[in-house]
Amino acid sequence: MPWRTVVIPVLVLVTLFLCTPMAVGESRLLGYSYVKSIDVYAPAVSGSGQGVLSKTTLIVAYPGNGRVFFSALPYTELDTQGAARIAAYVASLIAGVPFDEFDYYVVTESSTPIIGGPSSGGLMTIGFLSLLTNRSLQPWVTMTGMINPDGTIGPVGGLKEKLDAAASNGFKMFLIPFGQRQYQYPVIQETRLPWGVVRRVVYKSIDLVEYGRSINVSVIEVKSVFDAFTYFTGVNISGSTYAQLQYNVPSGVVDSLLGELTTLISDAFSKAEDVRNPFYKGSLLTALSSLNTTLSTLYSAKDTRPAYVFMKGLDLYSGAMYYGLLADVLSNKLSVDMVVNTVNLTLLRVGEEFGKVGVFRGLDSVLWLSLARAIYYRAGYYYANALSSSSDSEKLMYLAHTLSYARQAEAFLNMSSISVNESATLTRVSMNTRSLYALSSTVYSYVSALINEVGGNTQALNDASDYYTLLNSQVASDNLTMLGFTVYSIGESLYALHQAFEQNSLESVASVQSSISVNLCHGVDRYSTIGFFREYGLEAMGIGDYSSAVEAFSMGISMCMVVRLALSAGNISVLTTPPQEVSVSTPSMEWGGGSTNNTSGSSGSANTMLVKYLAIVGAMLAIVSIVLALRILRTPGPRGDAAGGLFLDKGFKPV
Numbered sequence: 031m032p033w034r035t036v037v038i039p040v041l042v043l044v045t046l047f048l049c050t051p052m053a054v055g056e057s058r059l060l061g062y063s064y065v066k067s068i069d070v071y072a073p074a075v076s077g078s079g080q081g082v083l084s085k086t087t088l089i090v091a092y093p094g095n096g097r098v099f100f101s102a103l104p105y106t107e108l109d110t111q112g113a114a115r116i117a118a119y120v121a122s123l124i125a126g127v128p129f130d131e132f133d134y135y136v137v138t139e140s141s142t143p144i145i146g147g148p149s150s151g152g153l154m155t156i157g158f159l160s161l162l163t164n165r166s167l168q169p170w171v172t173m174t175g176m177i178n179p180d181g182t183i184g185p186v187g188g189l190k191e192k193l194d195a196a197a198s199n200g201f202k203m204f205l206i207p208f209g210q211r212q213y214q215y216p217v218i219q220e221t222r223l224p225w226g227v228v229r230r231v232v233y234k235s236i237d238l239v240e241y242g243r244s245i246n247v248s249v250i251e252v253k254s255v256f257d258a259f260t261y262f263t264g265v266n267i268s269g270s271t272y273a274q275l276q277y278n279v280p281s282g283v284v285d286s287l288l289g290e291l292t293t294l295i296s297d298a299f300s301k302a303e304d305v306r307n308p309f310y311k312g313s314l315l316t317a318l319s320s321l322n323t324t325l326s327t328l329y330s331a332k333d334t335r336p337a338y339v340f341m342k343g344l345d346l347y348s349g350a351m352y353y354g355l356l357a358d359v360l361s362n363k364l365s366v367d368m369v370v371n372t373v374n375l376t377l378l379r380v381g382e383e384f385g386k387v388g389v390f391r392g393l394d395s396v397l398w399l400s401l402a403r404a405i406y407y408r409a410g411y412y413y414a415n416a417l418s419s420s421s422d423s424e425k426l427m428y429l430a431h432t433l434s435y436a437r438q439a440e441a442f443l444n445m446s447s448i449s450v451n452e453s454a455t456l457t458r459v460s461m462n463t464r465s466l467y468a469l470s471s472t473v474y475s476y477v478s479a480l481i482n483e484v485g486g487n488t489q490a491l492n493d494a495s496d497y498y499t500l501l502n503s504q505v506a507s508d509n510l511t512m513l514g515f516t517v518y519s520i521g522e523s524l525y526a527l528h529q530a531f532e533q534n535s536l537e538s539v540a541s542v543q544s545s546i547s548v549n550l551c552h553g554v555d556r557y558s559t560i561g562f563f564r565e566y567g568l569e570a571m572g573i574g575d576y577s578s579a580v581e582a583f584s585m586g587i588s589m590c591m592v593v594r595l596a597l598s599a600g601n602i603s604v605l606t607t608p609p610q611e612v613s614v615s616t617p618s619m620e621w622g623g624g625s626t627n628n629t630s631g632s633s634g635s636a637n638t639m640l641v642k643y644l645a646i647v648g649a650m651l652a653i654v655s656i657v658l659a660l661r662i663l664r665t666p667g668p669r670g671d672a673a674g675g676l677f678l679d680k681g682f683k684p685v
Contacts, residue, residue, distance in 0.1 A: 062091040062133070068167070070157045071199065072150040073174055073192035076142035079216075081188070081195030084140035086150065088157040094133030096468070102138045109483065110138070112476040113151030117177050119472065121158035123550060123591060124181060124255060124267070130465065134158065148480065149186035151177030152205075155255050156262050165263045172196050173205035173258055176480075176531075179473045180524050180587045181255045181546050182539065183207045184531055189238055190215045197245045204242060205261060208253040208542075209535050213238050253542045256549065268549055277561030279336040283444070287343045288329060294350040295321055301357035310360050314353055321349050331573065337562060338569035338578070344441065348434035355426050366422050373413060373429045380406060380436045383443060396510060397559040397593070398446030402439045404514025407500055409435035445562075467501060469595060470516040474498045477523040486530040490581070494522035513592060521588035525581045536576040540567065543583035551590035554597070560589050 067089040074084045098115045118134040136154065152175035160167050174192050176184030185207045196204045214233040221228045242249035252258045256268045295318060302314040324346055332339045358364040364372075384403070409432045416428035474494055481491055497519040501512060528539050544567060551560055563586030570579035 061093070063093065065089055065091040066161050067135075068157050068161055070153050070167070071172055071201075072153045073172060073195040073204075074140065074142065074149070075188035075191050079191065081191035081193070081198075082140065082142050083195050083199050084138060084142070084150070086139075086154065086157070087135075087137040088154060088161065089135035089137075090158065090161045091133045091135070093131055096130035096132070096465075098134045098136070100136045100138075103140070109148045109476070109479050110150065112472075112479060113148035113177055114154055115472050116179055116476055117151050117154035118158050119469070120177060120179065120181050120255060121155050121162055123594065125159055125162035126553075127162055129595070132162075148176045148184075149174045149188070149192075151175070152183050152207075152255065152258060156258055159255065159259060160263065163267070165259075165265060167262045168203075168264070170200070170202040171205070171262050172201045172203075173252070173262075175205070175207040175252070175258075177255070178524070178527055179476070179520070179591075180543060180584065181550060182528075182542055183252055183254060183258065184527070185210055189213045190236060190241070193238060193242055193247065193249065194245075197242075197247045201247065203248045203250065203261065205250050205252045205258050206238060208251040208538065209532075211238050211249070211251055212236075253538070254546055256546065268545070277337070277558050277565045279340050279562070279565075281332075281336065283441070284332050284336045284340050284343070287340060287441070288325070288332060291325055291328075291343055291346055291350055294347075294354055295325060298350060298354035298357055301354060301361055301363065304361040304363070305357060307360065314357055314360075317349075317353050321346060321353070335569035335573060337566040338573065338575075340441075341566055341582070342578070344434070344438045347437050348430050351433045352427060352430035355430055356423075359422070359426065366425055369426065369429055370416065373416070373432050376433060376436055377409060377413060380409075380440050383440060387443065387446070394557050394559070395446040397513075397557055397589070398442050400510040400514035401517065401559065402442035402446065402514070403508075403511040404497065404500075404518055405435050405442065406439035407511060407515075408496055408518075409433075409439060411496060411500060445558075465595060466512050466516045466592070469592070470498060470501055470519045473520045474523050477527045481526060481530045484530065488526045488529045490522045490526035490529055494519050494526055497522065513596070517585070517588050517592050520591060521581075521585035524584035524588060528580050528584070529577070536580050537571075540571050540576045540579035540583060543580060543587065544568065544571070547583055547587050547590070550587055554590055554593045557589075557593065560586055560593070563589060 067087055069085060069087050072084050072086060074082055076082045098118050100111045100114050102110070114134075114136040119129050122129040122132065138150075153173050155177045156167070156173070159165075174186055174189065176186055178184050189206055189210060190213060193204055193206075212235060214235050216231050217234050219230055219232045221230075239249045250261060252261070256266075260266050260268075298318050299315070299322075302311060302318060305311040305314060324342075328339045328343055328346070355364070355369055359366060359369070384406070387399070412428045412432040412435065416425045416432060419425040419428060477494070478491060481488070497515050501515040501519060528536065532539050544564075547564055547567075548555075551564075554560060555564075563582050567579045567582035567586065570576070570582055
């Protein structure tokens with residue numbers, strides 16, 4: 031056709047013009063010294079409900095800045111882009127390389143107008159991991175599954191259709207998320223009646239392993255990226271022999287908390303007896319009896335499960351405070367305004383405790399401090415909500431939570447002074463807060479988008495939202511508090527994700543996380559904060575409380591992610607000599623101050639960055655030009671055998 035005669039030469043010329051500097055100068059247009067790429071093929075479901083295959087080219091480039099570039103033809107859903115960034119981060123975490131030292135490119139092409147959701151996230155993670163570890167992938171293996179930020183593989187839909195697509199394109203092994211072997215798929219059932227045809231959708235159950243065997247495909251369930259990578263490469267990268275830190279909570283800390291709870295509940299019982307309204311009195315006594323039963327259970331477990339008892343005791347604190355305050359108000363012993371003043375004085379007292387700490391001589395103590403400061407600011411956040419509430423009942427609830435978080439902040443502050451690993455000396459705490467914000471934003475945004483997409487919501491997501499809001503509101507500008515905000519927002523996001531999608535299989539999730547945490551925390555597991563959350567998770571599993579176990583492991587993994595990011599980026603320096611003390615300031619409860627992006631640089635760097643971004647734009651235009659030209663020239667035909675040239679591997683300096 032005449033238009034092809036004009037368009038194709040133009041596209042080729044533009045492509046050659048834009049690509050020549052990269053070919054000649056080793057990608058110097060973008061400042062890269064080397065790049066590596068691989069093609070992977072992900073089964074997907076088309077808009078018409080048919081299984082199709084989408085091609086994704088993954089590229090890692092060095093040196094980079096932790097940027098993830100995404101392109102899709104024709105287009106893709108938004109959560110696929112979020113999955114791409116999570117995939118790049120998880121791959122770098124498992125590979126043990128600094129995420130910020132590379133740039134990552136994802137170029138996806140499909141014959142369907144929509145490439146559905148985050149189901150290719152697991153495969154993208156495997157692809158990036160193969161590039162970062164210089165491992166080849168078996169060309170007859172593919173997979174589907176959502177990538178979770180902790181490295182677990184989450185459930186997806188359309189499994190039968192995707193299996194059919196994999197089989198028709200020559201794949202011999204298809205990996206699916208654990209627990210989805212028994213799958214229900216929709217079938218349109220027609221019933222012919224005298225006046226017409228009635229169609230309805232019914233769901234049929236199928237065993238995907240058996241069905242796969244009938245079409246010559248081995249279907250295997252996988253729980254994590256570690257499992258999947260073994261099937262793709264034949265290499266087991268799990269480090270089950272890594273030493274694991276066991277943290278023992280001091281018995282005095284647990285006994286003190288339980289004694290305090292005993293006094294609170296006992297006093298609340300006495301106050302409830304003075305309430306004249308029989309309905310309110312009965313409700314209070316019933317609630318307090320339930321709390322007392324829980325407290326008795328904690329007492330019986332304090333010697334065998336101290337970490338679990340400690341955390342559950344802190345959870346019990348808010349209930350004990352709430353019913354005690356409610357009894358005070360209902361018996362006219364205190365007014366709500368008097369309670370507000372009492373809570374305000376408590377916040378001031380705990381805030382002064384931070385100032386009394388003075389100095390820390392190790393990173394272990396500082397990590398406890400970061401958690402304590404984050405919780406303290408959350409206490410202030412709830413106090414502000416109480417002041418703005420017009421309902422006395424709601425106000426008392428906020429105030430009870432304020433006191434509970436203040437108590438937890440105080441407890442973690444005390445833990446910082448008795449932490450077990452202080453052999454290293456902290457010489458610098460100068461974090462790039464932009465890195466912390468980017469990681470927190472990536473995980474929270476990804477998780478909240480997935481949960482909102484299915485119409486779900488959990489308390490854990492609300493908890494994550496609180497810390498993410500505090501991080502975004504710039505309520506605190508000091509680095510340690512922002513580190514704590516990041517740990518909590520990521521940890522609660524992970525917990526919320528598993529609650530929303532795997533509520534009925536939390537035992538399995540906890541087991542996988544227990545194993546994964548050993549690998550992801552390798553190298554930083556000497557810190558007692560990480561050991562504490564791991565111990566909490568193991569003790570929760572031992573008692574059958576799998577929800578608490580998942581929350582504990584999620585927090586521990588989050589701590590590992592944040593600490594490794596900080597250490598690998600040089601944001602925290604830890605040396606054994608010479609001794610040097612780090613001062614600790616008193617948290618300020620002034621809301622809205624500080625800056626999230628505390629980055630520095632010379633004024634002369636602006637032009638360099640502009641040139642790099644212009645170069646990136648040029649490169650992306652080149653990619654688009656190549657794709658368009660190929661699509662115009664391409665003639666329809668079969669893709670070919672899956673084992674023949676499925677993966678394109680270019681020269682790359684091993685990491």
